[in-house]
Amino acid sequence: MKYLSLAIIVFLYGCAPKQEQAGTPPPQALPVISINAASVTTSLDYPASIEGKVNVEIRPQVDGYLDKIFVDEGAFVTAGKPLFKINEQPYREQLNSANAALHSAEASVINAQLEIDKLTPLVQNKVVSDIQLKTAKAAYSVAAANVEQAKAQVAAARINLGYTLIKAPVSGYIGRLPKKQGSLVSRTDPQALTNLSDVHEVLAYFSFGENDFISFKQQYPGNTLEEKLKSLPDVLLVLADNTVYQEKGRIDIIDGQFDKNTGAITVRAKFPNTKGLLRSGNTGKIRLSLKHNNALLVPQSATVEMQDKVFVYAVGKDNKVSKQPVTVGGKNGTDYLVTGGVKPGDRIVFSGLDHLHEGEEIHPEKLSNDNLNK
The missing domain is CATH 2.40.30.170 (Efflux pump adaptor protein, beta barrel domain)
Structure with a gap:
């Protein structure tokens, strides 16, 4: 009887609905x-x-001592404004010397022309030989060439004198100023006087x-x-x-x-x-x-x-x-x-x-x- 009851319980449990097992989420x-x-x-x-x-x-385009600095770092400048002044005295003396040489050359031209004027009638009257007149004309050509050379030297001296005043080529802002007043500047300096930027x-x-x-x-x-x-x-x-x-x-x-x-x-x-x-x-x-x-x-x-x-x-x-x-x-x-x-x-x-x-x-x-x- 005891075993019969146990069998019935097992049978009923097997027939009962099973609980759902945990599945895939x-x-x-x-x-x-x-x-x-x-x-x-x-x-x-x-x-x-x-x-x-x-x-x-x-x-700088000429050598010399920096006499004046007209601007400051970072300043805005317009084209043509003076920036630096290099001592001009040596270059003014060069201009004076060139002018003196020009005057001397011009006087030589006058003397050569006077010699030609003197010899021309004498040659025409066959008082002196023709070779003297030709020599005088050649001397005149040399004197005239010397005048042109003297004028070129005057122009070069005047240009160099003008280079002693450095002006702004464009409008813009000034950069650093590494050179101070009294410094010796040269065309061969590795460092520029300053930079100018048109911005x-x-x-x-x-x-x-x-x-x-x-x-x-x-x-x-x-x-x-x-x-x-x-x-x-x-x-x-x-x-x-x-x-x-x-x-x-x-x-x-x-x-x-x-x-x-x-x-x-x-x-x-x-x-x-x-x-x-x-x-x-x-x-x-x-x-x-x-x-x-x-x-x-x-x-x-x-x-x-x-x-x-x-x-x-x-x-x-x-x-x-x-x-x-x-x-x-x-x-x-x-x-x-x-x-x-x-x-x-x-x-x-x-x-x-x-x-x-x-x-x-x-x-x-x-x-x-x-x-x-x-």
Whole structure:
């Protein structure tokens, strides 16, 4: 009887409904976005060095002691303003000596002409031989040549005297003044008296690599490089403190050849500088805008980087994810500009990528544009 009761209990337990065993957890719900094509404008920054439109080294053209300095460092001067005065006394004496030599030469011409005038009637009357008149005329030619030479020496002495006053060849800002009053200056000095920069307009020089140059030629319309330059949009200048210079510039020149050492080609952009905020020697970055038609934008938050490659998690029709490499062609704000690896209409996981695995099934949640833009 005892065994019969135990058998009944076992039978009833076997017939009773079994409790559900712990199964596979449900797919995790993750936000998913669709990739769409759009026209966007991206920007690329290139390191640049800034120079004034005209940068002039002011050097002495005669030797001597520096008598006066009329300007101070950093001052703005107009073209023709005196900058330096070299002791002129030796050069004034040279001019006086040259003038004296000219007067002597002119007197010799007069004497030679008098000799010709004296001999001419005598030769005509056959009182003296013709050879004496020819000799007198030759002496006159020599005296006349000496006058021309003396005039050239006077002009050279006057020029050298003028060089003792050094004037500004252009309007601009004065640089450092390494020489002080009383210093001996020379044409052979390795260091200039100062530098003068005309910065009412500045030139920013930067470089394109070969790939950038090829992309540049393909990006903008025009059959020639000159036509492409005319179609370029304005460029921005980002200063060293990352602020954007208030005036826009234009790219006007691209160098004729690549540098063999760097593999880059020099490009020049021109900026107005009416307020004089920029000076020669400033550095910054040229920001060049590029327009992309039918571009694919992928939020950077929807990507992962591994070994210098960028990946997204593509969502298939069965809601399973696969890690897909993409080609990044640039940035637009917080988005990557993707040129390969995905196509319009593809779905990718927007966030929560850290715990995803290849082939994992998810429960996609469509992300609204409002949440996407946050």
